[in-house]
Structure formats: structure tokens, C-alpha cells
Amino acid sequence: xxxxxxxxxxxxxxxxxxxxxxxxxxxxxxxxxxxxxxxxxxxxxxxxxxxxxxxxxxxxxxxxxxxxxxxxxxxxxxxxxxxxxxxxxxxxxxxxxxxxxxxxxxxxxxxxxxxxxxxxxxxxxxxxxxxxxxxxxxxxxxxxxxxxxxxxxxxxxxxxxxxxxxxxxxxxxxxxxxxxxxxxxxxxxxxxxxxxxxxxxxxxxxxxxxxxxxxxxxxxxxxxxxxxxxxxxxxxxxxxxxxxxxxxxxxxxxxxxxxxxxxxxxxxxxxxxxxxxxxxxxxxxxxxxxxxxxxxxxxxxxxxxxxxxxxxxxxxxxxxxxxxxxxxxxxxxxxxxxxxxxxxxxxxxxxxxxxxxxxxxxxxxxxxxxxxxxxxxxxxxxxxxxxxxxxxxxxxxxxxxxxxxxxxxxxxxxxxxxxxxxxxxxxxxxxxxxxxxxxxxxxxxxxxxxxxxxxxxxxxxxxxxxxxxxxxxxxxxxxxxxxxxxxxxxxxxxxxxxxxxxxxxxxxxxxxxxxxxxxxxxxxxxxxxxxxxxxxxxxxxxxxxxxxxxxxxxxxxxxxxxxxxxxxxxxxxxxxxxxxxxxxxxxxxxxxxxxxxxxxxxxxxxxxxxxxxxxxxxxxxxxxxxxxxxxxxxxxxxxxxxxxxxxxxxxxxxxxxxx
Amino acid sequence: xxxxxxxxxxxxxxxxxxxxxxxxxxxxxxxxxxxxxxxxxxxxxxxxxxxxxxxxxxxxxxxxxxxxxxxxxxxxxxxxxxxxxxxxxxxxxxxxxxxxxxxxxxxxxxxxxxxxxxxxxxxxxxxxxxxxxxxxxxxxxxxxxxxxxxxxxxxxxxxxxxxxxxxxxxxxxxxxxxxxxxxx
Amino acid sequence: xxxxxxxxxxxxxxxxxxxxxxxxxxxxxxxxxxxxxxxxxxxxxxxxxxxxxxxxxxxxxxxxxxxxxxxxxxxxxxxxxxxxxxxxxxxxxxxxxxxxxxxxxxxxxxxxxxxxxxxxxxxxxxxxxxxxxxxxxxxxxxxxxxxxxx
Numbered sequence: 005x006x007x008x009x010x011x012x013x014x015x016x017x018x019x020x021x022x023x024x025x026x027x028x029x030x031x032x033x034x035x036x037x038x039x040x041x042x043x044x045x046x047x048x049x050x051x052x053x054x055x056x057x058x059x060x061x062x063x064x065x066x067x068x069x070x071x072x073x074x075x076x077x078x079x080x081x082x083x084x085x086x087x088x089x090x091x092x093x094x095x096x097x098x099x100x101x102x103x104x105x106x107x108x109x110x111x112x113x114x115x116x117x118x119x120x121x122x123x124x125x126x127x128x129x130x131x132x133x134x135x136x137x138x139x140x141x142x143x144x145x146x147x148x149x150x151x152x153x154x155x156x157x158x159x160x161x162x163x164x165x166x167x168x169x170x171x172x173x174x175x176x177x178x179x180x181x182x183x184x185x186x187x188x189x190x191x192x193x194x195x196x197x198x199x200x201x202x203x204x205x206x207x208x209x210x211x212x213x214x215x216x217x218x219x220x221x222x223x224x225x226x227x228x229x230x231x232x233x234x235x236x237x238x239x240x241x242x243x244x245x246x247x248x249x250x251x252x253x254x255x256x257x258x259x260x261x262x263x264x265x266x267x268x269x270x271x272x273x274x275x276x277x278x279x280x281x282x283x284x285x286x287x288x289x290x291x292x293x294x295x296x297x298x299x300x301x302x303x304x305x306x307x308x309x310x311x312x313x314x315x316x317x318x319x320x321x322x323x324x325x326x327x328x329x330x331x332x333x334x335x336x337x338x339x340x341x342x343x344x345x346x347x348x349x350x351x352x353x354x355x356x357x358x359x360x361x362x363x364x365x366x367x368x369x370x371x372x373x374x375x376x377x378x379x380x381x382x383x384x385x386x387x388x389x390x391x392x393x394x395x396x397x398x399x400x401x402x403x404x405x406x407x408x409x410x411x412x413x414x415x416x417x418x419x420x421x422x423x424x425x426x427x428x429x430x431x432x433x434x435x436x437x438x439x440x441x442x443x444x445x446x447x448x449x450x451x452x453x454x455x456x457x458x459x460x461x462x463x464x465x466x467x468x469x470x471x472x473x474x475x476x477x478x479x480x481x482x483x484x485x486x487x488x489x490x491x492x493x494x495x496x497x498x499x500x501x502x503x504x505x506x507x508x509x510x511x512x513x514x515x516x517x518x519x520x521x522x523x524x525x526x527x528x529x530x531x532x533x534x535x536x537x538x539x540x541x542x543x544x545x546x547x548x549x550x551x552x553x554x555x556x557x558x559x560x561x562x563x564x565x566x567x568x569x570x571x572x573x574x575x576x577x578x579x580x581x582x583x584x585x586x587x588x589x590x591x592x593x594x595x596x597x598x599x600x601x602x603x604x605x606x607x608x609x610x611x612x613x614x615x616x617x618x619x620x621x622x623x624x625x626x627x628x629x630x631x632x633x634x635x636x637x638x639x640x641x642x643x644x645x646x647x648x649x650x651x652x653x654x655x656x657x658x659x660x661x662x663x
Numbered sequence: 664x665x666x667x668x669x670x671x672x673x674x675x676x677x678x679x680x681x682x683x684x685x686x687x688x689x690x691x692x693x694x695x696x697x698x699x700x701x702x703x704x705x706x707x708x709x710x711x712x713x714x715x716x717x718x719x720x721x722x723x724x725x726x727x728x729x730x731x732x733x734x735x736x737x738x739x740x741x742x743x744x745x746x747x748x749x750x751x752x753x754x755x756x757x758x759x760x761x762x763x764x765x766x767x768x769x770x771x772x773x774x775x776x777x778x779x780x781x782x783x784x785x786x787x788x789x790x791x792x793x794x795x796x797x798x799x800x801x802x803x804x805x806x807x808x809x810x811x812x813x814x815x816x817x818x819x820x821x822x823x824x825x826x827x828x829x830x831x832x833x834x835x836x837x838x839x840x841x842x843x844x845x846x847x
Numbered sequence: 848x849x850x851x852x853x854x855x856x857x858x859x860x861x862x863x864x865x866x867x868x869x870x871x872x873x874x875x876x877x878x879x880x881x882x883x884x885x886x887x888x889x890x891x892x893x894x895x896x897x898x899x900x901x902x903x904x905x906x907x908x909x910x911x912x913x914x915x916x917x918x919x920x921x922x923x924x925x926x927x928x929x930x931x932x933x934x935x936x937x938x939x940x941x942x943x944x945x946x947x948x949x950x951x952x953x954x955x956x957x958x959x960x961x962x963x964x965x966x967x968x969x970x971x972x973x974x975x976x977x978x979x980x981x982x983x984x985x986x987x988x989x990x991x992x993x994x995x996x997x
Contacts, residue, residue: 238899240898240899242899245894247894248894304893304894305893305894306892306893306894306895308893345968345969345971348969349969354965354969357965357968358965361958361961361962361964361965362958364961365954365957365958365961368953368957369953369954369957372949372950372953373950376941376947376949376950379949380946385946386934386935386936386946387934387935387936388935388936388938388941388947389888389935389936389937389938389939389941390939390941390950391888391894391896391939391940392885392896392939393885393886393939393940394939394940394941394950397940398954401954402954402958405958523866523867523868523869524868525868601866602866603866603867604866612866612867612868613866614866
């Protein structure tokens with residue numbers, strides 16, 4: 005009964021999406037305001053029915069309804085309830101439904117928060133998003149129906165969720181990531197709507213900005229969480245593998261970074277118009293491309309869903325229509341009059357142009373590296389692999405290239421600035437950073453490491469730029485007290501995100517350079533020293549969990565005579581699938597992680613163990629969190645809320661005069 | 664000036680074509696690196712006779728070299744077909760890969776022995792030189808001892824007819840052809 | 848069915864950390880071992896290097912790596928050894944040759960092209976009139992404005 009309701013709801017949702025794709029767009033073309041104003045209602049209807057479908061699937065999972073194929077394939081009666089729920093999106097069909105749910109959510113949000121916008125614009129935006137919903141719902145209903153049944157032979161129990169996914173990480177990472185992926189459809193829709201309406205001035209940029217920032221913020225958080233999850237879940241302490249699926253999420257982020265900055269320029273100065281539209285189209289296109297790469301089986305990845313070239317073809321056709329269509333629209337409708345170049349070569353605009361350039365090049369490079377094996381194979385030039393050694397070699401220098409500009413950026417003036425003024429502002433702080441960069445590695449690491457010095461230099465430089473901007477805004481030393489009101493959410497968000505970026509760079513370089521690890525055989529009573537800490541294996545035991553049996557090793561860690569932590573890594577065997585899993589034990593702090601993972605039992609009472617000392621690894625994720633939250637913070641800015649009060653005042657005045 | 668605006672579309676079109684091609688390619692298929700090279704020489708005992716043999720013992724050719732082991736489930740699945748091929752006159756040599764010889768002998772006596780010779784490769788060194796990365800794999804050895812093809816996975820009739828048949832003359836005449844070619 | 852079985856096995860085998868204890872005759876060899884372990888791809892796995900994978904072939908290749916390092920082979924020799932048997936596929940950092948030129952030269956090429964584009968963009972400014980007034984124009988404006996002052 006419940007799966008049938010869900011299926012029906014999905015079909016009704018599809019009808020709403022079709023309506024949304026057609027009616028408001030027609031209304032926009034014909035100037036029919038009744039049709040236009042139907043858009044928010046249709047969007048709400050879409051959300052309601054997708055939500056019902058989602059809820060029905062969730063109930064099926066929670067009630068162990070193994071007649072539903074995805075439940076049987078991904079769940080189990082012994083699975084803890086929270087994982088039964090999140091198993092919903094731990095597979096291809098269910099995750100598609102999550103995609104559509106989040107898309108509907110964004111559409112509803114757009115219709116709620118767009119009072120200040122012309123209804124034609126809103127109608128077009130919602131219509132474009134509706135078209136995307138049509139595509140995904142069609143994909144779901146036709147090729148990947150989550151409500152497919154296994155009647156009449158209902159399995160007695162399910163296959164169980166992959167133990168790797170039985171983790172809180174599964175609960176948050178995909179939803180956050182999808183919030184980002186899907187959220188980029190909003191600036192995309194705004195860009196398309198602007199192209200359709202022929203209105204490519206600063207206003208579309210101003211309306212898109214808060215949406216873009218939020219989507220990008222969520223994407224940042226999603227990626228950061230994915231990295232952290234891989235770190236503690238997979239057992240060898242790695243945090244980024246340049247795997248095709250990871251790259252599929254990273255490319256929209258890189259393009260999104262360029263977009264976030266480019267929108268600022270278009271909003272404030274009315275320039276970069278064509279560039280910004282293109283970036284908005286590309287950012288979401290890369291999201292869609294990611295969907296294709298992950299689900300089509302075209303690339304090998306540890307993360308990919310079970311692949312199916314038939315589904316791949318459907319997504320590719322959808323991709324061709326959406327991306328091809330939008331790029332065609334761009335080619336035909338993009339501003340034929342180039343923006344007036346009303347800025348000099350030394351200005352904030354030019355710095356942001358460099359930013360656009362570097363992040364666009366980075367995106368292309370990641371795309372090229374990810375697709376290179378496919379290119380070579382398609383031309384029968386052999387089977388190649390492109391992995392972390394390549395990506396690290398080419399990507400890191402690019403980020404290093406953009407960082408010097410990041411400090412100057414916030415301080416720079418629009419339109420026209422002078423290098424001399426930059427020098428004046430940053431010479432002293434710069435010198436301080438250089439001295440610090442040379443001294444710090446010696447203070448902490450004991451030995452001079454040129455990479456760490458470089459990282460401190462660049463990150464410190466970025467931090468200095470932010471602090472200098474803060475200093476200037478507050479008006480320190482002006483004699484009038486501190487101007488706290490200048491610290492708008494917009495500024496604070498930017499500052500937080502930039503500091504977060506600097507933190508990520510620091511964390512990445514330090515943990516790569518100063519990581520210490522040791523693989524060894526240990527028995528109860530054995531002691532090992534690593535990174536200045538003493539690790540002692542004090543006990544081995546067995547422990548049962550809700551759906552697994554675990555071998556445990558108890559480690560006591562001390563530093564000098566100070567007890568630091570007791571860590572208990574496990575080796576688990578899950579009952580339902582018989583799969584083995586390692587659960588690493590981590591003692592984390594801001595400055596270092598102590599990481600222990602069990603290998604295999606070599607003989608009775610002796611285990612192969614990996615001990616790791618990972619300095620500053622948390623800076624990666626703390627930095628990532630700062631980037632994400634910084635972006636989210638910017639939308640609290642009053643100027644986005646001021647719009648509605650100004651408009652209502654204007655209306656009141658107008659009606660008062662008319663009446 | 665107008666043309667510039669079509670560049671992103673053109674680039675995307677190329678990408679879409681590439682991805683379309685990609686849908687028909689299997690990214691996990693890995694052709695043998697030793698294709699076109701002579702079968703790497705080795706010095707290992709034969710499974711049943713324990714006599715030490717090398718690559719030159721793999722006669723007559725053309726022939727199949729089948730990588731198998733008792734721990735490999737799929738090898739059991741393809742075994743009946745190998746027996747069928749052997750009765751048709753196709754020379755098949757076995758590479759008993761990372762296995763226990765006693766178990767292997769028992770397996771063959773229970774299930775039948777399609778192999779003219781079986782190379783014992785306890786620690787996988789022969790497999791390593793060949794580029795084996797799992798079992799079952801089947802190599803096609805040409806008349807001059809050169810590796811002509813590799814199939815990864817279960818060998819069945821469909822695969823043989825499609826990919827391997829053309830390396831052999833008509834089965835009935837196989838014995839004739841290989842004695843004619845003789846030599847290395 | 849077999850594909851599914853193998854896929855399951857692959858997934859589960861990737862689920863535990865691979866820890867072997869090798870005694871190296873020098874710390875330099877140990878660090879080269881770690882580094883090369885990350886440069887070499889497991890031929891069978893779903894995109895893992897031989898250091899992180901628990902597939903039997905990955906384990907075998909680690910042993911080979913250890914032996915070759917202890918035997919004094921250089922990094923290049925070891926990589927060539929692996930490539931001879933498993934193809935270019937097994938290298939995560941493709942060799943820099945004519946085939947991979949596109950891959951290795953693109954980053955620099957793109958940056959240079961982009962830089963040229965930016966440079967050209969700013970040189971174009973010459974076609975737009977300078978928005979600052981010349982002295983003569985300024986005088987003209989002043990005179991006009993003065994006339995307006997009642």
C-alpha cells in the first residue's frame with residue numbers, strides 16, 4: 005500500500021513538474037500574468053508530492069518492507085534504525101529521489117523569498133528549475149524507480165547496507181552535498197532566465213548572489229565532510245584521493261568559487277557579464293556532469309553506484325539537452341555589446357579577473373585529468389591512469405598562484421587603484437609574515453622545511469590581508485572608536501571563508517610534510533614511540549555490536565608521564581553480509597591526530613597495526629567548515645532583506661497617492 | 664565576434680561525443696601488456712609429473728594457456744567448457760596460479776583434466792611475468808610462441824566463438840596444422 | 848552474477864586497512880616504498896593504489912616492490928618493470944611523453960593562454976576614451992558651469 009502511494013505521488017509530482025516547465029514559461033512569453041503567477045503554486049505542489057514519495061520510501065525502509073527492491077538490496081532487519089533511514093540515499097534510486105526532493109525544496113525557497121523580484125523573472129526561474137525536475141523525475145520513473153517491487157517472492161531479509169556506509173557520515177554527507185549540487189541550479193536558472201528575458205544587467209547578479217553563496221557554502225561543507233568521513237572510516241588516514249567521484253563534486257566547487265566572486269563584480273560594477281553567465285551555466289553543468297560520471301559506469305571509482313550504460317545514456321541525453329540548450333541560448337543571446345571596461349589593470353576587478361582565470365583553469369585541469377583515461381581509451385591509444393601524483397603536481401601550484409592575490413583583493417579598490425598603495429598597505433605586514441614563515445618551521449618542526457615555510461608564507465599572507473581589511477574597516481586608531489557596524493555579515497562571511505581557505509592550505513601542507521606512520525606487529529605489552537608519544541598495547545578482546553562482532557585492541561597513549569588517551573581500534577565482521585571492516589581509533593585535537601588502525605591478526609595474540617601521527621590534519625576540515633559557514637553567513641546581510649521593506653514602502657506610497 | 668560565443672557550445676558538443684563513446688567502452692577491461700611478445704620463459708615443475716619445464720614445452724601451438732586455481736570459484740564454472748574444448752582438439756595448458764599442488768591434483772582427478780600440461784606457479788612468479796592479476800584468465804599462444812590475446816574471466820562458448828576461434832584453424836585439422844608448423 | 852560477486856568482494860576487501868610489516872635495510876628505502884606504493888595502481892581494483900588495497904594482486908605487487916627496492920633497483924626501473932607486465936594503466940602518474948603531452952602541458956598552456964587573454968583585454972582599453980578630462984576640456988566644462996551660476 006505504502007509503496008504504491010509513494011509511486012503515485014511521484015507520478016503526480018512529475019505532472020506538476022511538467023506543468024511548471026511549460027505554463028509559467030508560456031506565460032512569460034505571452035505576458036499572461038495568471039500563468040506566471042501559477043509558478044509558486046506549482047512549485048509548492050511539486051514539493052508536497054515529492055515529499056510524500058520520499059516519506060513513503062522512508063517508511064518502507066523503516067518498516068523493513070523487503071517487497072520494495074531497494075529496501076531488500078540495501079537494508080536489513082538488524083540494521084540500526086537511523087541507518088535504515090539513511091540507507092534510503094545510500095543507493096542509486098533512493099539518492100535520485102533525494103536529489104529531486106532537495107531540488108523541490110530549493111524551488112519552494114526561491115518562490116518564498118522572491119517578493120522583490122519581477123514575477124516574470126520568478127516564473128522563468130521556476131520554470132527552468134521545473135524542466136530540470138522533469139528530467140530527473142522522468143529518469144527516476146522510467147529507469148530507476150525506487151518503488152520497484154519484488155513480488156510475489158518477497159525476500160525474508162535484506163542484503164544489508166554496506167558496512168562502510170553504516171556511519172553517521174552517510175546521514176549528513178550526501179544531503180549536504182546535494183544541497184550544494186542542486187543549489188547551483190538556482191544561479192543557473194537565474195542566468196537562463198536573464199538570457200531569455202534579454203536583461204543581463206546587474207540585477208540578475210544581485211538576485212542570484214545569496215542563492216549562489218548558500219549553495220556553494222553547502223557544497224563546501226559537503227565536500228569537507230566527505231573528506232573527514234573518508235579519513236576516519238577507510239582506515240588509512242587519507243583525506244583526498246582525486247577519485248573521479250570526488251572530482252565530480254570538486255569541479256562544481258571550483259567553478260562555484262569563480263562564480264561567487266564573479267557575481268560580486270557583475271553586481272557592483274556591471275562588468276564581467278558574459279563571464280558570469282557562463283560560469284553560472286558551467287557550475288551547474290558540472291553538477292550534472294558529476295551525476296553522469298557517478299552513475300553511468302564510464303569511469304572506475306570506489307565511490308560509484310552500480311553502473312548501467314543504459315541509465316548513462318538517458319543522463320547523457322538529458323545533459324545534452326540542458327547544457328547544450330543553455331550554451332546555445334548563451335551563444336545567441338549573450339550580450340553582444342561587451343561590458344564597458346571601466347577599470348584599470350590595477351584594480352579589484354583585475355584581481356578578481358585573475359581569480360576567475362585561475363579557478364577556471366583549475367576546473368579544466370581537474371576535468372582533463374579525470375577524463376584523460378577515457379579520451380585515450382576512446383581513441384584506442386591505450387589504457388592510462390591519472391591519480392593523486394598527477395593531480396597534486398598540477399593543482400597545488402595553481403592554488404599557490406592565486407593566494408598572493410587573495411590578500412590584496414579585500415584591500416583593493418574598485419575601478420582604479422595603485423600598486424604603490426598596495427605596497428604601502430602590505431609591505432610591513434608582508435615582511436612580518438616572511439619572518440614568521442622562516443621562523444615557524446624551526447620553532448615547531450625542529451627542521452626547516454621549505455614547503456611548510458611556503459605554506460606559512462602564503463596562508464599568513466592571506467590572513468594578513470583579511471586582518472588589515474578588518475583593521476581598516478573598524479577604523480582602529482581613527483580616534484572615533486571602533487566602527488562595529490562596518491562588520492556586516494557580508495564582510496564577516498568573506499573574511500571567514502578566506503581565513504578558512506588559508507587554514508585548509510596550512511593543514512594540507514603540514515600533514516603531508518610532517519605525517520609520521522609506522523606499520524608493525526604488536527602483542528599485548530608492546531610499546532612503540534611515534535611523534536613524541538608513547539603507544540602501548542594493553543589488551544585484546546572481543547565485543548559484539550548490534551549487527552557485528554568486533555575484535556578490539558586497547559592502546560594506552562602517554563606523553564612523558566602524562567596520560568593522553570585510551571584508543572580502541574576494532575576489526576568488525578558484519579553478520580548479514582560477512583564483510584570485514586576496520587574501525588580506526590582516533591584521538592584528535594586542533595594540533596594533531598593520533599590514529600590507530602588494525603590490520604590482520606598475524607598469529608594468536610599478535611596483530612599488524614598502523615600507528616599514525618598526523619599534525620594539524622583537523623585544520624583541513626576546520627578550514628572547510630569556516631569556508632562553508634562563511635558563505636552561509638553572507639546571506640544574513642541586511643541588504644538582502646532591505647529589498648522587501650523598500651518595495652512595500654514604495655507600494656504604500658504609490659497606492660496612497662493613487663487612492 | 665559572434666563566433667566566439669559558440670565556442671563553449673562546440674566544446675561541450677565534443678565532450679558529449681566523448682562521453683557517448685565512453686558508454687560503449689568498458690573502463691575495467693585491461694588488455695595484456697605482453698600482447699605481441701613471446702610467452703615469458705620460466706622454469707617450474709609440471710603439476711602431475713613434477714618434471715621441470717619451460718616455455719618451450721608449450722607445444723603444440725597455437726594453444727590456450729589457462730590461469731586457474733582451486734580457490735577460484737569461476738574456474739570451476741568454466742571447467743566443463745575447457746573439457747569440451749580439449750575433446751575438440753584445442754591444446755590447453757594450465758597455469759596453476761598460487762595454489763596448493765595436492766589440492767590441484769585432486770581437483771583435476773575429480774573434475775577431469777583438460778590440460779596437456781600444467782605449470783605449477785606456487786608463488787605467482789610466472790603469473791607476475793605474464794601480467795596476471797586474477798583467476799581465471801586465458802591467454803592465446805600463437806604458433807611462434809607469441810601472446811596473441813588475453814581473456815579475463817570465465818571462458819565460455821560465446822567468448823571463444825567471438826574472440827578466440829579465429830586464432831585457430833578448424834579444430835579437426837588442428838593436430839595437422841601444429842605438427843606442420845612445429846619448431847619455435 | 849559473477850560480476851556482482853566480484854564487485855562485492857572488491858568492496859569488502861577495500862574495507863580494511865592494509866598493514867604489512869616490512870623490515871627495510873634503510874629508512875630511505877622505506878620512504879621510497881611508501882611513495883611508490885602510492886604511484887602504482889592495483890590492476891584489479893576500483894581505483895586504488897597498491898598500498899591501500901587488500902586484493903591479492905596488490906599484496907603480491909607490494910612484495911615485488913619490497914624485493915626490488917632491497918635489490919637496489921631505481922624508481923624508474925621498478926616502474927618500467929610494472930609497466931612491462933601491466934601496461935601504462937598501472938601508473939598513477941603517466942609518463943611524460945608525446946602521448947601524454949596534452950595532459951602534462953595543458954595546465955601551463957591554459958595559464959599562458961589565459962594570461963595572454965587578460966593582457967589583450969587590458970590593452971583593448973586604448974580603444975575606449977579615457978574617462979578623465981584633458982586640461983582643455985576641463986576648462987570648457989568650468990566655463991559652462993560658471994555660466995549656469997546665477
